[in-house]
Amino acid sequence: MRLYNSLTQRKEVFAPLDGETVRMYVCGITPYDTTHMGHAMTYVTFDVINRYCQFLGWRVKYVQNVTDIDDDILRKAREVGEPWDRLGDRCILQFQEDLNALNVLPPAVYPRATEEIPTIIEMVATLVERGMAYVRDGNVYFRVASDPDYGHLCRCDAETMIALSAERGADPNDPRKENPLDFILWQAQQPNEPAWPSPWGPGRPGWHIECSAMAYRYLGPQIDIHGGGGDLIYPHHESEIAQAEGFTQQTPFARFWVHVAMVRYQGEKMSKSLGNLVLVRDVLRDHTADALRLYLLSHHYRDSFEYEDDGPARFEPLAELLRRATRLPGGSGPALSVADEHHAFFTAIADDIDTPAAISVLRDLATRIVAAAEAGQDVSEAREMLRQAAGVLGLQGTR
């Protein structure tokens, strides 16, 4: 399989480092809102990667975190007058229900930041010892100057980033930073906010360190695939690399960085802060999960696209065609050969998960099966191939 690696900006041949187990970490959600199409696109994409890796015979150890404590969730909890942890639990449950309805295989480990405090503290303490982080008033900051590679992933040079952040008056409330690009690893407790004990006093973890800690704890010092939405490249993933490599002293932290492009709606990026959300559960009220998956996957994961309200509906006929084709009895005539389609489908998937091309092949394949079955041909083998291919795309109706 070839996968596009954001780190090198090219497609590279992918195989797990140990030849057997794919160690995959994908940034999960901050649970203060429910699942929208951007989330769906991201997690469906990694679901296909997950399924395809298993199809290739690898084991996949898939870890997806939950950022269940941060500024946004506390703010939202105050707004709606609900305890922050209950709000989190509720949103996590909704998220899991939505992805389950979309037939997304659950990750092997689903860690929450609040349950990973010991690992986080261990990492932060080590970074402080090594001079890669510093303590100010109970806050701990990562010293970006200690990492000459900072900015490599997002391809921003440090001078530009500094100039820009200065221009924007980055964190004007925080004169304790040595450098405006330094980011927080441990945040001292604020009044009326939850906190955990630490060597630097009560507080809570910074956003970026959580992911490095969870990836390290469950997958080890080096992972095969680190995924997430493209909006996380800077500063989140850039900072993860800096912390993780500073802590483990192994490079690279992630061999492949895979980023899913943004879903737009009404001309802008679909996002919680803009509020232009189309929720999975609303769409699934009127449409099948297969149609929604096919609609999403009819776009390549690295191309951003505009979500269209009639999108899922346009794929209902195809979902039905595929379902029907896997159930046709066929006849006792000559067997239908689908070797070409089989080859075309798996070539497409192997080429950086080209699901649009793969779906086209599936459409042709199903059409041929229907015609052949009506003509009395033996379609049992073709049906099996269709079932297998549709399984890699995670469709349910074809099982």
Added chain:
RNA sequence: GGCGCCGUAGCCAAGUGGUAAGGCAGGAGUCUGCAAAACUCUGAUUCGGCGGUUCGAAUCCGCCCGGCGCCUCCA
């Protein structure tokens, strides 16, 4: 301003030098008591614009126009 992506029929879109796939929508037809479904047929002398390279360009180069994303809330 920096970095990255994109501009092909009404919409989505394949196509990285050899003369424009496919899907959806639309139109026509078959079938049907009517309708729906299904099936068949049907659309770009042309690929944002202007130059250049070439026997030949949607594809390569330059410039221009337009759109999008990220640049410490975000999948």
